[in-house]
Amino acid sequence: MTDGWNIVVCVKQVPDADDVSIDPETGRLNRSDAEAVMNAPDYNAVEAALELRDEVGGTVTALSMGPPNADAVLRVAVGMGADDGVLLSDPAFGGSDTWPTSLALARAAEELDADVVFGGEETTDSSTGQVPPGIAAHNGWAQLTYVEELESRPEEDKLVAKRDVEGGYERVAAELPVVVAMGFGENDPRPAGLHRKIYAETDFEPETWTAEDLGIEDEVGLAVSPTQVGGMDTADPVPREQEVVDETDELAEQIAEVL
């Protein structure tokens, strides 16, 4: 491929976790005071997408699903260096769980003729980590999750990932198209350049696509979402015993005893 890869990076607007509190009586999250920001792990996804574009050429398109004001996260991505942005926004998407959400993103990635789709490890407001694998499943594409490092092989149309697995890592090569979920904190997201940031927040206008544009108006929304929230419980903190020991040997003995 001479003109590089079509890289898509999925980003999500979430309430700033620092401002979210738990109502001690109802156990529900109180998000009303929280500022809407880009999901923190998505910064690593955008950075990985931009690094890949630096290596193989092509374009990076930021993709998000959300209400019209979610365009703010596309502007963050474009500020960092994404070429363009597409917002999937339609009242029909309302109440979608991870199944229809990943379907919508998968269809949009197809529409964008994606070679690689990036996502963050998980979102800070729902923490399922299901959406990147869901995109891969809906499209029948390869998936690389919990990725620490990437190595591109454009001549073979392959992407090789170093993946975090229990007890160590593994290296996996996937054929394009592939969905990559970057591990949180695995790279150093770049700051937006000043002029790029001004452009992203003023003159840049993302495209907006509806469910109908993607031909999935009957396959999204609350009604077709298979998961339901049954209830909420708050777990009480467990009191922990504390003890100060004077000698390291004594500490070692106690640890050995517990083990």
Place this chain on the structure above:
Amino acid sequence: MSETPNYDSEYDAIVVGAGLAGSTAALTMARDGLDVIMIERGPSPGTKNVFGGVLYTPRIRELTDFDDAPKERYVAKKTYSMLSEEGDETSMSIAPSSWREEPHNNSWMVLRADFDEWFAEQAVEAGAMLVTETTVTDLIKENGEVVGVETDRPDGELRAPMVVLAEGANSLVSEAAGLKDRDDRDNVAVSVKEVRKYDREKLEDRFHIDGDAGLAAHYFGDGACGDAVGGGFLYTNKRTVSIGVVYSIEDAAHDKKTPDEVLEEFKQHPAVAPLVRGGRMVEYSAHAIPEGGPDSMPELVHDGAVIVGDAAGLVLNSGVHLEGTNMAVESGYHAGRAVADALAQGRTDEAALASYETNLRDSYVVENLEHYGWFMDTAAEEKEFLFDDLPRALGRAGDAYFKMDNTPKDEHVSEAKSHILDATGGWLGAAKKAWKFRKMLS
């Protein structure tokens, strides 16, 4: 990457800092049809700002729909208390009925994180652009003229005909660019403040306030902030109380106690402790305050740049009056108008911008600074009397005057008098001190 336009010369003016002075300047210029960009280092306006708690609003009311602004409580009552180290309190309170009527003497407790964000939004709605999380690190100068700013971002230079410096008390950019000398240590105060959250009903009961009414309490004497020129304050918000101390950095540098220890002692004074008992600390902050008065104001106008707000040293502390926000707004307003007038003539030179300084000098801002400029110096000269001897003498005099024992009241009165006269240095000393401080209330 898709093409990035270059925004040099796309804006008529760059405003450094989106606090009260910066947003007022931006709002004024944007309303005048200028293209304005505000550059703010915090994640949103107000997050980096610290003040005691009262916003004075006459000009803000003219410029905005102030009824929509996020406010806490209006000042329904002010108290001034002398606290001695030994635990005495002598106080006076003022609660004119007119303060309970609109517009509440234009004095509102606000939380800056809420108010400044809303206020900057008013500038954005008027057409100004706001860039956050971006720190201006230096000015670009050509042939002595300011032609733009450098920021901490990659590709971080931005040029524009005018720069408004509203960077606050710690004015590193103006200093680095040689537009302003570094403040002398004795012209700067340090403030430490915490915000404590309470149940609203409990807070209203504790301070005897209701509705939107609130209390602004000021404390002096070495029971308030130790062995230093300064004082303590307490302001009631809707569900929180702001409590803090402000005192000279010169004293802080020599004091063995750290500012947080000074605040902690103030909170433990018997006059204060019951007011802040319980609750939960939700915010803790510290900041510098320029209190140098009119003599330490820098040159406000330069070729291509103007300085406003705290960066221009526009804070008034007369002991009785503690003002800064109103002066920040006033300076931003006059600067914004002057910039618009100069640009309308196609000019950015110092002479074309001079109306800013003239109008500020004609306004109450500089007049008040000059009128009360003597206070900080006199307070420093009379530190021991004002902050140590007087609070103790008042406490003892009060004790003596109202004493219940088996002696006639005549003796109580003369004992009370002797406590005061000891502190002032006799009748002659009292007269001298009264003369010295006569301007405090004039």
